[in-house]
Each structure stands twice: as structure tokens, then as C-alpha cells.
Amino acid sequence: MNVYVHPSAIVDQGAQIGEGTEIWHFTHVSSSAIIGSQCSLGQNVYIDNHVTLGNGVKIQNNVSVYEGVILQDDVFCGSSMVFTNELSPRSAFPHDKSIEYKKTVVERGATIGANATIICGVTIGEWAFVAPGAIIKRDIPPYSLYAGSPARQMGWICMCGVNLAFRRGQAKCRDCDREYCLDQDRVTITKHYS
Known part of the structure; x- marks a missing residue:
């Protein structure tokens, strides 16, 4: 390999x-x-x-x-x-080895x-x-x-690492032209870079 x-x-x-x-x-x-x-x-x-x-x-x-x-x-x-x-490690009280x-x-x-x-x-x-x-x-x-x-x-x-500025729930990356939608604090991509 x-x-x-x-x-x-x-x-x-x-x-x-x-x-x-x-x-x-x-x-x-x-x-x-x-x-x-x-x-x-x-x-x-x-x-x-x-x-x-x-x-x-x-x-x-x-x-x-x-x-x-x-x-x-x-x-x-x-x-x-x-x-x-x-979440709660202790040196004096080690967890069971089978801990998940x-x-x-x-x-x-x-x-x-x-x-x-x-x-x-x-x-x-x-x-x-x-x-x-x-x-x-x-x-x-x-x-x-x-x-x-x-x-x-x-x-x-953006996927490319540039900050997005949303207006009326829409944003377009100034560098790569990808487009996004913001709805109820969830962003989805609507147009990929071509």
C-alpha cells in the first residue's frame, strides 16, 4: 500500500x-x-x-x-x-475497565x-x-x-471557510458562489459550486 x-x-x-x-x-x-x-x-x-x-x-x-x-x-x-x-475522571477512583x-x-x-x-x-x-x-x-x-x-x-x-451574511434567510458566498438557506437556525446548501 x-x-x-x-x-x-x-x-x-x-x-x-x-x-x-x-x-x-x-x-x-x-x-x-x-x-x-x-x-x-x-x-x-x-x-x-x-x-x-x-x-x-x-x-x-x-x-x-x-x-x-x-x-x-x-x-x-x-x-x-x-x-x-x-465527564468525571478521578485518579483516586478509577472507573471500571468496561466503561463505555x-x-x-x-x-x-x-x-x-x-x-x-x-x-x-x-x-x-x-x-x-x-x-x-x-x-x-x-x-x-x-x-x-x-x-x-x-x-x-x-x-x-461556507464550506470553503468564508463567513456568510444572511439576508431574508438567504446567503451567497462571496468567494465560491455557493448559496445557502437559513430556516429556524438551520442552514442548508441550496446551490453547489459548479
Whole structure:
């Protein structure tokens, strides 16, 4: 297979890695991880057991993706952002080994900025954008822009990453000409780039 694994990286036996994926310095991929094609795992990334990455996922340096996290196609994770997988961890009172970790889903095309924190059990909608340093504690809708600590919605964003300005429930991206409809706090795409 056409997969690049840097000599300092560790890929445990049993891990599934798709065509064209690159795994860089000091990264560790656990045995039951599933990684799609054309992914890029930066320096010092950890992929836990039972983690699934779709195709085209890009994970920058110093990110750990723990059990319970699913990253769909074309997700971007900025440097040193954090996923959690337990709501009440205690060193003195460890949980039973059979604990089921909270499921966190990052849908297709979403971006999570550097140093952001994603509290477990949430869904980040497709093509959403989480600003650097934001703390996400609840589900966020597709095409939304969230920033702050705790994060709150700052607007809407196009698939291509440009802010959208809605007028009477309609918006057109100034860069790519995609068109969107906003109805009851839900954005849908009505015209794709041709």
C-alpha cells in the first residue's frame, strides 16, 4: 500500500490505514484504529483504540484522539486541540475497565482550531468551524462558527471557510458562489459550486 510511516512513528499491528495516508514523527496509532485514505497525522499524534477517521482527515501536531471519537471525511484538527472522553475522571477512583466512553462525532468537513477543547458527548455538525481556543460543551449545528470559552455561536460559515451574511434567510458566498438557506437556525446548501 502507498502509506508513509515515519521511522519514529509506532503503528500497532492490526491498525487499518488507507491508501495515501501519511503518519509523521513520534505518532502512535493503536491496534484497533481505522484510518481512511489520504489522511495526514502530524507530529506527536495519538490515535486510540476503536477510533475511526474518515478519508482526507488532517490532524496537526500534538493531538490525541481518544476512544469514543469519530472523525468523518475531511475533518481538520488544529495543533494541540483536545478531545475528552470522560465527564468525571478521578485518579483516586478509577472507573471500571468496561466503561463505555462518551461518543463524540465530528461530521464531514468540520474544522477545529488550535488549542480548542471538545468536551465528550457532543456532535459538531458538518462544515462547522470551531475557532482556536474555543471550549465546546454542546452540539453545534452544520455550517456554524463557534468561538469563546465557553463557546457561543458567532455566525455561519461556507464550506470553503468564508463567513456568510444572511439576508431574508438567504446567503451567497462571496468567494465560491455557493448559496445557502437559513430556516429556524438551520442552514442548508441550496446551490453547489459548479
